[in-house]
Amino acid sequence: MSTFPDYYQILNIPKTATQDEIRQAYRKESLRTHPDRLANASPDEKRRATERFQAVADAYYVLSDPKRRKEYDSLHSSRSDRTGDPSSSGSFFSQFAGMFGGARPGAGAGAPQQERPDAEGVFADVFEELLRPEVERVAPWWSYFGAVCGAGLGFIVANVPGLLVGGYAGNRLGAVRDAKGKSVAAVFNQLGSTDKAAILRPSQRTRQ
Structure with missing residues (x-):
């Protein structure tokens, strides 16, 4: 069973953070983890940075929107397997697609799934x-x-x-x-x- 991504931990903010604090946390973490900063990094370092950068974008996408944040918080409080490991965010958007208007969790293979946000697109917007x-x-x-x-x-x-x-x-x-x-x-x-x-x-x- 996959673990549940703790987006507050990934952005290093408390659960009571304001929208402005969420935005500032995203700005800090996305700059720190952007893979293009690592011009001389090894492939493995690039891969880990890219994974972290995507998880930070996922966190901002979910927490920056009041409706998505409310739906996420309802799950967050009920999960005991929360983790700040960036890899935990990978399956979140397919596993809980119904939260954001996508397919129902557990729907068939042909059902539409909520796509993860484009990390570079989120970064460019902010x-x-x-x-x-x-x-x-x-x-x-x-x-x-x-x-x-x-x-x-x-x-x-x-x-x-x-x-x-x-x-x-x-x-x-x-x-x-x-x-x-x-x-x-x-x-x-x-x-x-x-x-x-x-x-x-x-x-x-x-x-x-």
Whole structure:
């Protein structure tokens, strides 16, 4: 029989923690356990960090929502096998899927199951203000290219005034191309491990 994940213990908070305390605890633990901080880690260290990072995201997903937290607490108080071991969170969302609107626990193999939260997605949502300044440093090639092309066409059509208008319009169109379909999380995931580690390094911004 699997053990029951103690999400309060995983986030290192008391059961009486406020929503703000839950958020701050998630920020601290997710930064500490994010696998991309371990640029030179062994595969086993990466695996354990990833497991811990996912469990921290699971904990935040459950406890940050008042309804999910209430449903979780009803089970939490009745279980004697609670543990802060990150591996205990693995089966939670399939075993107790009915809590969050998924399939009934014990339903057949073809029944839909509540999916675990995407750890990187949770992280990006909470840390968007941290990640955005860094990922926006990605070179806006299409913005530059659009400005040059627009300026050239504008100059042909209307000399200097056309150059200015065309350059601005081309730059804006290029910026749309740069940003289209790319969330902060998506751009962050495309960065190299060194850049990710630098972004994730604790700073004053994360301690506020």
